[in-house]
Amino acid sequence: EAGVTQFPSHSVIEKGQTVTLRCDPISGHDNLYWYRRVMGKEIKFLLHFVKESKQDESGMPNNRFLAERTGGTYSTLKVQPAELEDSGVYFCASSQEQLGGLYGYTFGSGTRLTVV
């Protein structure tokens, strides 16, 4: 079974530019999550999709971040315009169960975003 796939693995962009991150969850997993780790800090929840619907987007930092999951398969996270503080590693995770946090999700390898 293929795991959670994220790309790109690395992205370096200039402040003010736009970047789109993509996540392909494990096939059949309705629940998809985005998390972010800013250097040296905790991994922080951004949002949770159930199929194509946003179940919880309480962790999204501001309106420069837009997440979509059209068709309930892969998801994209767009940052526009990017700021320096957006630098970090963005993780995607998926689970079959709605209460995925209870049993632990499967994480992707992450996208390391550097805004210069």
Add this chain to the structure above:
Amino acid sequence: GQQLNQSPQSMFIQEGEDVSMNCTSSSIFNTWLWYKQDPGEGPVLLIALYKAGELTSNGRLTAQFGITRKDSFLNISASIPSDVGIYFCAGYDTGTASKLTFGTGTRLQVTL
């Protein structure tokens, strides 16, 4: 929001030594999880704890869910080079839907 304080931040140990790290919270969690992140990879679940006082082992790893439900520890016995990585605790509260609250991580380096 909920915060987890994880310590130590980093550890440098020799191969064969035992390691202990812990996590404390100001609020109660119903589930504690421990993850490990290898360099360039995403976090991988090591151990999940579901009951206060529970002690669970997974090979050389042992984790406990504190009685107060506000803390957890992870022990690694007889460390080996492949134990290198960042260890994260995470708490889950049924009141927070499906999201996990993570600690800041403990970076473990093992020298030969």
